[in-house]
Amino acid sequence: xxxxxxxxxxxxxAAVGDAGGDPQAARSATLExxxxxxxxxFSSNIAMVTAGxxxxxxxxxxxxxxxxxxxxxxxxxxxxxxxxxxxxxxxxSDRWYRESLAEIATAGDRFGSGGAEQPTxxxxxxxxxxxxxxxxxxxxxxxxxxxALARLLEFHGHEVRREFYVNDAGTQVQRLGLSIQARAxxxxxxxxxxxGDYVVGLxxxxxxxxxxxxxxLATVGVGILRDQIEATxxxxxxxxxxxxxxLTLHQGENSPLEKAIGQLRDSGxxxxxxxxxxxxxxxxxxxKDRVLIRSDGEPTYFAxxxxxxxxxxxxxxxxxxxxxxxxHGYVGRMKAAMATLGGDPSRLEMLIMQFVHLVEGGDRSxxxxxxxxxxxxxxxxxxxxxDAARWFMLQRSHDTTVDLDLDLxxxxxxxxxxxxxxxxxxxxxxxxxxxxxxxVPVSASGPELHSSERTLIRRLxxxxxxxxxxxxxxxxxxxxxxxxxxxxxxxxxYRDCRVVGAPPEEQAFxxxxxxxxxxxxxxxxxxLGVEAPDEL
Numbered sequence: 001x002x003x004x005x006x007x008x009x010x011x012x013x014a015a016v017g018d019a020g021g022d023p024q025a026a027r028s029a030t031l032e033x034x035x036x037x038x039x040x041x042f043s044s045n046i047a048m049v050t051a052g053x054x055x056x057x058x059x060x061x062x063x064x065x066x067x068x069x070x071x072x073x074x075x076x077x078x079x080x081x082x083x084x085x086x087x088x089x090x091x092x093s094d095r096w097y098r099e100s101l102a103e104i105a106t107a108g109d110r111f112g113s114g115g116a117e118q119p120t121x122x123x124x125x126x127x128x129x130x131x132x133x134x135x136x137x138x139x140x141x142x143x144x145x146x147x148a149l150a151r152l153l154e155f156h157g158h159e160v161r162r163e164f165y166v167n168d169a170g171t172q173v174q175r176l177g178l179s180i181q182a183r184a185x186x187x188x189x190x191x192x193x194x195x196g197d198y199v200v201g202l203x204x205x206x207x208x209x210x211x212x213x214x215x216x217l218a219t220v221g222v223g224i225l226r227d228q229i230e231a232t233x234x235x236x237x238x239x240x241x242x243x244x245x246x247l248t249l250h251q252g253e254n255s256p257l258e259k260a261i262g263q264l265r266d267s268g269x270x271x272x273x274x275x276x277x278x279x280x281x282x283x284x285x286x287x288k289d290r291v292l293i294r295s296d297g298e299p300t301y302f303a304x305x306x307x308x309x310x311x312x313x314x315x316x317x318x319x320x321x322x323x324x325x326x327x328h329g330y331v332g333r334m335k336a337a338m339a340t341l342g343g344d345p346s347r348l349e350m351l352i353m354q355f356v357h358l359v360e361g362g363d364r365s366x367x368x369x370x371x372x373x374x375x376x377x378x379x380x381x382x383x384x385x386x387d388a389a390r391w392f393m394l395q396r397s398h399d400t401t402v403d404l405d406l407d408l409x410x411x412x413x414x415x416x417x418x419x420x421x422x423x424x425x426x427x428x429x430x431x432x433x434x435x436x437x438x439x440v441p442v443s444a445s446g447p448e449l450h451s452s453e454r455t456l457i458r459r460l461x462x463x464x465x466x467x468x469x470x471x472x473x474x475x476x477x478x479x480x481x482x483x484x485x486x487x488x489x490x491x492x493x494y495r496d497c498r499v500v501g502a503p504p505e506e507q508a509f510x511x512x513x514x515x516x517x518x519x520x521x522x523x524x525x526x527x528l529g530v531e532a533p534d535e536l
């Protein structure tokens with residue numbers, strides 16, 4: 001089923017044909033809510049885009065388009081105006097608004113879903129923090145973003161799997177084992193070891209830690225920390241379909257790593273130099289060639305990453321990696337590696353997250369896991385709660401730095417955006433609960449609509465476009481903005497329009513409008529992993 005604005009786009013395209021133009025030319029035309037009321041309800045550049053197909057001037061063709069559309073909409077448009085070089089401004093009738101609300105209400109919490117033209121199998125890998133310490137508040141941004149993106153892609157109609165890559169091999173794990181052993185023996189940690197209090201806790205919780213081999217301590221410590229990370233993420237409303245162990249890449253006679261190296265050799269893009277095996281990634285745009293196997297026979301991290309991505313490509317149509325701000329150089333080399341494996345580099349998408357800073361009393365916190373002076377995600381959740389933590393992590397684009405204001409996040413006032421949106425949902429619930437007569441279907445006719453009613457319906461109607469933009473641009477922050485705008489326009493409507501105690505027809509329509517707004521606020525918050533409470 002087309003949503004109201006998609007239907008309007010379809011009618012506009014058909015009107016192009018009625019006016020003597022090519023309807024296919026309308027695919028690139030815009031249809032946006034008008035910037036100001038005097039410009040109508042919606043404005044489109046369709047005449048400027050399609051006039052050439054009819055060998056007409058844009059303003060002249062806009063007049064023909066407007067006449068054709070008026071016939072097609074049959075009472076759903078009051079008038080049209082041609083502005084500037086050929087913009088078509090549409091003034092829609094109350095009937096269009098009432099019928100649109102009825103369609104949105106009927107769709108319920110699935111309104112705006114399933115719009116993907118080409119449903120795709122996505123594998124989204126995110127967080128993937130080294131299991132050498134508790135999950136930090138900074139990792140909470142990766143978790144919120146990856147999870148919200150996965151929710152968005154699913155809602156838009158794609159199949160999504162969420163994956164956490166457990167770095168349970170390599171030198172950082174060895175350092176953890178040595179650090180646990182040192183603490184168990186009451187000694188100073190080794191250089192580049194881990195000094196946090198959690199290491200003391202690990203040393204005290206592992207039986208006979210002082211006498212055990214560091215490699216064994218590392219394995220046990222990683223297991224404990226991984227379980228803690230999973231518990232923290234579950235508390236944060238983040239669940240993974242698969243926890244992929246790096247160790248499995250190295251296991252077996254013909255391990256996944258060995259298979260990948262063999263495939264790279266067979267591709268003809270490897271070479272040996274001074275006893276090391278290299279991959280010619282420069283042939284595919286990388287700034288330098290990369291070592292796969294060191295001269296001592298040990299594989300590099302890069303080799304493991306190549307093997308891991310080869311495995312992921314076998315399980316999905318499109319990969320999304322959510323990476324830290326220090327991984328910019330990683331993008332080129334991994335895309336080059338995919339090309340050498342014979343894969344399409346466009347199937348690998350790498351999104352670079354910027355930093356998050358905790359701000360309290362105007363001061364920023366500087367954090368380091370290795371030094372041990374960091375705020376854990378559990379700490380943050382104790383300070384501000386899950387809803388505020390997720391919202392504030394998501395309200396800015398992933399490629400911009402976030403300053404999470406702890407003082408603001410704790411406030412229960414209109415200045416706190418997540419509280420403001422949740423309060424709007426709770427108010428919707430309260431009004432519907434208190435009203436007598438219950439909810440009835442929306443009627444196509446009735447008293448003249450107030451401008452605030454029309455504005456709110458128009459906001460509800462654009463939700464599918466917001467979802468599409470957010471999914472395609474990998475931009476959950478757009479849903480934060482959409483939810484906040486919806487809450488603001490609901491608040492303006494509630495201020496301007498009496499509901500309980502209004503004449504029966506007005507009350508019935510307005511209750512239906514409130515219920516639909518409540519449903520959409522909850523849907524938007526759900527995409528963000530934020531709860532929609534019925535009372536605050």
